[in-house]
Amino acid sequence: MDTSHDLRQRRLDADRTLVAAAQYLGVWPVAVRRIEAGTSRDTDLRNRYLEWLETQAITKV
Template sequence: MAREMFRCLTTTVTVPGVADLRPLRQARNTTLTAVAQHFGVWPTTISRLERGLSRDDDLAHAYRDWIQTA
């Protein structure tokens, strides 16, 4: 257990970037509200995710996949 804890504390974890989400959405003329409705979250959630103020890797991946195919 202690070895696993040490590994978790000392291993560098890469945080997926989200800087592409807002430009992708804007390039497709999609509103924050439309994205939020699609994923069942508040527009504020999408805005904070796009600006890097909150982190939700699953939502970010789903959002990226969705907006690229929209």
């Protein structure tokens, strides 16, 4: 399972902003930040974020 640091690094490697992730997920940026920091227990949001990160890594050229 990805650690919090891994999630943030994956987003940065995909050249995506916290705001872009939040807009896609329909949440405030702080909710994504909490997922990345490991302080949120919202597993549904974390899973949706992971799915989004996977698609972003694929589409980055």
